[in-house]
Amino acid sequence: xxxxxxxxxxxxxxxxxxxxxxxxxxxxxxxxxxxxxxxxxxxxxxxxxxxxxxxxxxxxxxxxxxxxxxxxxxxxxxxxxxxxxxxxxxxxxxxxxxxxxxxxxxxxxxxxxxxxxxxxxxxxxxxxxxxxxxxxxxxxxxxxxxxxxxxxxxxxxxxxxxxxxxxxxxxxxxxxxxxxxxxxxxxxxxxxxxxxxxxxxxxxxxxxxxxxxxxxxxxxx
Amino acid sequence: xxxxxxxxxxxxxxxxxxxxxxxxxxxxxxxxxxxxxxxxxxxxxxxxxxxxxxxxxxxxxxxxxxxxxxxxxxxxxxxxxxxxxxxxxxxxxxxxxxxxxxxxxxxxxxxxxxxxxxxxxxxxxxxxxxxxxxxxxxxxxxxxxxxxxxxxxxxxxxxxxxxxxxxxxxxxxxxxxxxxxxxxxxxxxxxxxxxxxxxxxxxxxxxxxxxxxxxxxxxx
Numbered sequence: 001x002x003x004x005x006x007x008x009x010x011x012x013x014x015x016x017x018x019x020x021x022x023x024x025x026x027x028x029x030x031x032x033x034x035x036x037x038x039x040x041x042x043x044x045x046x047x048x049x050x051x052x053x054x055x056x057x058x059x060x061x062x063x064x065x066x067x068x069x070x071x072x073x074x075x076x077x078x079x080x081x082x083x084x085x086x087x088x089x090x091x092x093x094x095x096x097x098x099x100x101x102x103x104x105x106x107x108x109x110x111x112x113x114x115x116x117x118x119x120x121x122x123x124x125x126x127x128x129x130x131x132x133x134x135x136x137x138x139x140x141x142x143x144x145x146x147x148x149x150x151x152x153x154x155x156x157x158x159x160x161x162x163x164x165x166x167x168x169x170x171x172x173x174x175x176x177x178x179x180x181x182x183x184x185x186x187x188x189x190x191x192x193x194x195x196x197x198x199x200x201x202x203x204x205x206x207x208x209x210x211x212x213x214x215x216x217x218x219x220x221x
Numbered sequence: 222x223x224x225x226x227x228x229x230x231x232x233x234x235x236x237x238x239x240x241x242x243x244x245x246x247x248x249x250x251x252x253x254x255x256x257x258x259x260x261x262x263x264x265x266x267x268x269x270x271x272x273x274x275x276x277x278x279x280x281x282x283x284x285x286x287x288x289x290x291x292x293x294x295x296x297x298x299x300x301x302x303x304x305x306x307x308x309x310x311x312x313x314x315x316x317x318x319x320x321x322x323x324x325x326x327x328x329x330x331x332x333x334x335x336x337x338x339x340x341x342x343x344x345x346x347x348x349x350x351x352x353x354x355x356x357x358x359x360x361x362x363x364x365x366x367x368x369x370x371x372x373x374x375x376x377x378x379x380x381x382x383x384x385x386x387x388x389x390x391x392x393x394x395x396x397x398x399x400x401x402x403x404x405x406x407x408x409x410x411x412x413x414x415x416x417x418x419x420x421x422x423x424x425x426x427x428x429x430x431x432x433x434x435x436x437x438x439x440x441x
Contacts (some may be wrong), residue, residue, distance in 0.1 A: 016412060023320060058235070060426065063421060066378075066420065066424040066425050067382075067420045068382040068384075068385040069283040070385045070388070071385060071413065071416055071420060073395070074413055075414070075416075075417060078410075079409050079412075079413040082224060082409065083224065083410060085224075094246055098362060157286075157287070159288040161290070162289070164289035164290075164291045165289075165291060165292070165386075166398045175289065175291060178292075178295075179295065182295075182300075187299045188295070188296075188299035188303060189299075189304055190301065192292065192296045192300045193296070193300065194257070196284075196296065199287065199292065203287040203288070207286060
């Protein structure tokens with residue numbers, strides 16, 4: 001017997017799915033901003049003159065890149081509250097886990113970007129009397145920022161996808177709403193397929209932007 | 222009152238954790254092997270001379286790159302049986318989800334490697350009378366393979382990390398068994414910390430091994 005598709009319930013439940021999209025975007029935007037900021041600090045530590053800061057930066061990056069993101073979320077939800085002796089909302093746990101994860105990956109983007117510039121730029125700036133922080137702010141970052149933009153956009157794509165893991169600790173984002181609806185209506189095929197397409201619609205423009213930026217940079221070189 | 226750490230209670234459950242580790246390794250090996258086959262096929266599609274085949278390959282890759290992995294796990298476990306009347310166990314569903322999504326990423330690795338070889342190599346092979354398949358096998362791939370190694374290992378590490386999502390389908394890999402241990406011992410802090418350390422040790426030693434292997438290959 002042919003399966004009877006029924007997409008009408010998707011349209012009936014669009015407000016529920018929309019609420020999920022809003023939470024997904026909210027979580028992704030917060031994690032991306034906080035992750036990029038923290039990642040910059042970690043990158044500075046990795047490029048620091050002090051061995052202790054370099055070791056810490058390296059350990060941070062290696063640890064968060066070599067442990068699955070899902071474990072990090074679960075750890076912040078179930079284990080971290082015991083350590084600090086306070087309950088934590090699912091959203092907060094997801095925010096912390098994804099932010100630290102994003103920071104580790106974006107630290108590597110900053111580091112690779114900063115190191116991609118020839119040493120002469122540093123030496124030249126030093127010769128006219130600038131300090132390290134000044135050189136970084138006035139000479140290095142303005143030149144490498146554009147080079148790093150596609151990589152950051154790719155990171156945004158990854159962050160948007162990773163937020164779906166927050167459904168496991170019951171953050172009510174898109175994936176969570178999809179799972180809830182599919183168990184309520186016993187229509188997993190239509191609902192999960194629709195959720196897939198909603199993710200595609202949300203995320204694809206970012207991928208496209210990153211691809212176009214890369215293409216333009218390749219042409220300019 | 223400071224928290225009293227007790228890793229011994231958690232370590233006492235080592236048989237569960239060991240079976241979880243084996244479950245992780247098993248599904249990772251299946252997913253990587255199947256992913257390479259899918260990836261090879263999709264890369265061949267994307268390099269095809271027929272545009273509908275190329276388009277299909279592009280859609281496949283773009284779809285998987287722009288949707289979250291956990292969705293594919295749920296889709297294969299809950300939605301596919303509705304469509305096809307075949308019911309999949311957690312291992313089969315998770316392996317299918319992993320293999321199809323890693324296929325999309327491997328396809329990009331293969332395509333990137335082949336694309337990085339200069340056109341002159343193809344033309345030279347053609348001038349010697351080789352057809353496309355021969356040129357690919359004898360001239361292009363041997364050169365491209367070396368450039369694919371680094372992105373290939375990077376993708377494989379992503380797959381190993383993604384196997385943890387199989388726990389949501391209650392397949393007994395490391396995370397799922399760890400959740401059992403946490404509920405048996407009432408010690409989530411120690412359990413999940415230990416789990417993170419096990420994953421770290423596994424992936425960090427594998428990446429050290431991969432780096433060593435790469436430097437050996439580069440020596441020639």
